[in-house]
Amino acid sequence: xxxxxxxxxxxxxxxGSLKLSCTMSGHTWSSYCVGWFRQGPGKERxxxxxxDSDASVDYAESVKGRFTVSQGDDMNILYLEMNNLKPxxxxxxxxxxxxxxxxxxxxxxxxxxxxxxxxQVTISA
Numbered sequence: 001x002x003x004x005x006x007x008x009x010x011x012x013x014x015x016g017s018l019k020l021s022c023t024m025s026g027h028t029w030s031s032y033c034v035g036w037f038r039q040g041p042g043k044e045r046x047x048x049x050x051x052d053s054d055a056s057v058d059y060a061e062s063v064k065g066r067f068t069v070s071q072g073d074d075m076n077i078l079y080l081e082m083n084n085l086k087p088x089x090x091x092x093x094x095x096x097x098x099x100x101x102x103x104x105x106x107x108x109x110x111x112x113x114x115x116x117x118x119x120q121v122t123i124s125a
Contacts, residue, residue, distance in 0.1 A: 002027045002114040004095050009119030014087055020080040020119060021072075022095030027114075029053075029099030034078045035109030036069060038091035038121070048093070049080060052104040060106050063089075085123045092118040 008020040022034060035050040049069040050058045057069050068081045078095065096112035109115075 004116035006116040006119040011122040022078040033101035033104030037109045038093045040091035047106040094118045
């Protein structure tokens, strides 16, 4: 059973940075797509970024130039580095994954059944 665990959330002031981690286990995929998504208070769920096992990436317009998604040396650990954070980035942030994806884009998380429980990101003005 595939498991994903997010970590690295916290509370920072606007303009600050956080680096989230997503650790995958229990899979045998030789290729995958990992998507990061979030849900802020009173907001709809939003795809933020995605990365596949070839390190191809995709970002939502709202985070381009501020967020960077990457793989660790251990390809089962994925990172979302968030810089120049804004109060509107406040959200519970999640990662989701699937193996052998047909495509891997910022909206791909929507159909993924393997998801973590999330980590809270809070940005104060």
